[in-house]
Amino acid sequence: MLKLLYRGIILVCIFAASLYYFGRDIKEEVFDVQKTIEMGETSFPILTIRLNQEEINQLHGYSSNLSANMVRETITPLDTDQSFEVIIDGKGNDVKRVIYELRSVTDNKLIETGTINALEKEEDKKTAKIKFKTALSEDFEYAVKLTIVTSQSRKMNYYTRVVFEPSSYYKEKLDFVMDFHNALMDKKKADDIIKYLEPEGNADNSSLAYVNIHSSFDLVKWGSLKPVVLGTIVPTVNEINSDTASVQLKYMITAKTESGQEYYYVKEFYRVRYTTTRMYLLDYQRTMESVFDIGLTSLKKSELKLGITNQSNTDLFTSTDNNKLSFVRQRELWYYNLAENTAVKVFSFRQEDTDYVRDTYDEHDVRILNMDEDGNIDFCVYGYMNRGVYEGRVGIVLYKYYSAQNRIEEQVYIPMNVTYQILKEELDQFSYVNQLEVFYFILNHKIYAYNLITKGLTVIASDVRSEDYVISKEMHYIAWQNNSAPDKATEIIILDLESGNKQKITAPTGQNINLLGKIDNNIIYGYVKTSAITRQIDGSLLVPMHKVIIADSNSKILKEYSKKGYYVSGTTVKDNVITLDRVKKEDGAYVTTETDNILNTVIEKTNPIGLTTRIPKDTLTEYYISLPSGFAMVEKPEYTKTINTVITEDTTLRFEDSDIVSEPYTVYALGGITGIYERAGDAIDEAYNTSGVVLNQNQQKIWERGVKSSVKEISNITPVYTTGNLDSVEASVQMLLSYRSGGVNAGNLKSGTVSDMLSQSMGDKALNLTGCTLTEILYYIDRNIPVIGMKDKDSAVLIVGYDAYNITVIDPSLHMKKKIGLGDGTAMFEQTGNLFFGYLPGNQ
Helix, strand or coil: CHHHHHHHHHHHHHHHHHHHHHHCCCCCCCCCCCCEECCCCCCCCEEEEEECCEEEEEEECECCCCCHHHCCCCEEEECCCCEEEEEEECCCCCEEEEEEEEEECCCCCEEEEEEECCCEEECCEEEEEEECCCCCCECCEEEEEEEEEECCCCEEEEEEEEEECCCCCHHHHHHHHHHHHHHHHCCCCHHHHHHHCCCCCCCCCCECCEEECCCCHHHHCCCCCCCEEECCCCCEEEEECCCEEEEEEEEEEEEEECCEEEEEEEEEEEEEEECCCCEEEEEEEEEEEECCCHHHCECCCCEEEEECCCCCCCCCEECCCCCEEEEEECCEEEEEECCCCEEEEEECCCCCCCCCCCCCCCCEEEEEEEECCCCCEEEEEEEECCCCCCCCCEEEEEEEEECCCCEEEEEEEEECCCCHHHHHHHHCCCEEECCCCEEEEEECCEEEEEECCCCCEEEEECCCCHHHEEEECCCCEEEEECCCCCCCCCEEEEEECCCCCEEEEECCCCEEEEEEEEECCEEEEEEEEHHHCEECCCCCEECCECEEEEECCCCCEEEEECCCCCEEEEEEEECCEEEEEEEEEECCEEEEEEEEEEECCCCCCCCCCEEEEECCCCCECEEEEECCCCCCCCCCCEEEECEEECCCCCCECCCHHHCCCCCCEEEEECCEEEEEECCHHHHHHHHHHHCCEEECCCCCEEEECCCCCCCEECCCCCCCCCECCECHHHHHHHHHHHHHHCCCCHHHCCCCCHHHHHHHHHHHHEEECCCCCHHHHHHHHHCCCCEEEECCCCCEEEEEEECCCEEEEEECCCCEEEEEEHHHHHHHHHHHCCCEEEECCCCC
């Protein structure tokens, strides 16, 4: 009997222990629906990488498993030892071991794994040395996943990249960056860095919000402001090779201003080049954003101070009577009641007792979706969750703020298996909550409707790309075309986001309809005969529309445009002007002609609540929220914070699109993603302007802004010239394929566009580089990749070299290799639309 009793006790203990062990990762402790709590504080350890006493790359932990090859936040250069140290700041956690995984960047395939159980103690931190046994290929990037395990068996994942680059000169580059930064913070030493700047006379030096290498020296060294750095700065290496490195510094500062003691978020971006004789500063950019403080309110003018900011178009949500106001400032949601003179910080991850690292981590954002007349706010938090019940996860959390009870309540949680940088590119497009409690959002080219009452998820539309829909939150509608292909789109659907009703605009038989954009909450679309749509040499479709229409959200036609003999091939909208790109027919073919414009009459609306500026001596341009005329604050607003209502039901919405499939080309620059593009040329142009890199969907690098050789000529290309059976386009394709693969006869090539012919042989390694400039194309020549360029609509050349003044081409039509001046070459290719074709660099 006693044995049975003991056995029962043991089973109960095992059951209780199991509940504890498996419950550690449960999203939330269950409380009664009425119970309210404050958000839990940050608890995850912080990891940094150390290379020969150089501490770099602060890593934040994830409680979920991400694909390691999709995380591109930092890179660690390795020398011949193929090792680095991990510094673990446990932040109250007792870390017992580190598990590492080395993976392929292209397919996430596991290459090597290992466990370090013997961690070294170093004051209040621990260290682990990672040394790869696998021989790494030089200049190739690899993904690394680090998993730490605590004494409580908690697991947290951290991600970085490594590159085997024995001659990266990382120490020299990092020393230069930190010396430059330190000189800026010490006005006595600032003169030492003047020689690296490139000030321009026409630069805007009126604001500290954005400073770059072309700003005045006085602005770069903070003007009259005397900033003090808070916390420790750890450099983040974004990109590095033997010549250049891109490094970012993120930190907070405080400074005494006319308004009082203020706090700011600062980001510095450096792009540097190492040579044996000296260091070069190729790019420098600094952004600065004030932390909103209700205590800095201006009583004299009854204005709320936003301070120094680049966000001059901050969205202000107001009630009809202008007595209630909400806005987001640096990932913090604020609500102000004018009648009661009360201000509420509705949501923020920033803690009172901050460490300036974990709670202020900026890989998330907050968006207001709606505010009603009572001041109740629908809003979402998306990205990396710094603290609270979802700490370390990436997701979308929809909340509702109840102003009368001063509380927030979670409506739905959508976990995502991607980084914030990828998620924001999708979710930034559209999200909306209506009065019927339906949450609309777009992910993976699908429009979803989630009913917060019935918990039903509906796919409203599929295959809806960013250029295929328009939104008007003021008029509460979204409109899209029923097919992303211009030659297959036959309908435009207009969805009323409040009622859920749909309207359709249908193309006549034998025609297609294309959605072109929006102007002043009205949609722009055009009609085209299906038979008139033609495929161009670069593989894209020319869509000559014979009629363009502006209509309101009820499909009522407001204006039509059509001119005999002219066709609209595209539109751009700026302010109240629609610019029409046009073509006309000559000898049976469409040729580009002059543009035309449609001027739209816009009724200017004045808002009694808006933004205004002041220019104090120390801080230069600052922004304030001006309140309605006649409103006067007698005293500064009363400040409160919200509390979170914890409900018993599980709000998690899981669906198959938690892994986002984005457009083919992603640009990483300035420490994050600056754009995702359908065309490689558009992505390369963005990367050129932002000193970035372009990756395809397989995480392969297709282009990067870097230092190229001053002179280059590709050898071992056998010229192929035109014959009676071979035109210059086919000859150029023949040369490129023969050079790359060692022999493809012209007879093996099927006729079609250049893209078609290259794809037949190379598959997804072929690159359509249409839209790139000649300067950008030279990146490929420098890497021994010849590029096909169209010198007119029917003739092609193969670009095989360049020097300081010329490019070298093989011209099949002229049966010769020749030089063309860079200026003449640029003009020639631009006239044809910059049509270029090549293939993926390296052995990727």
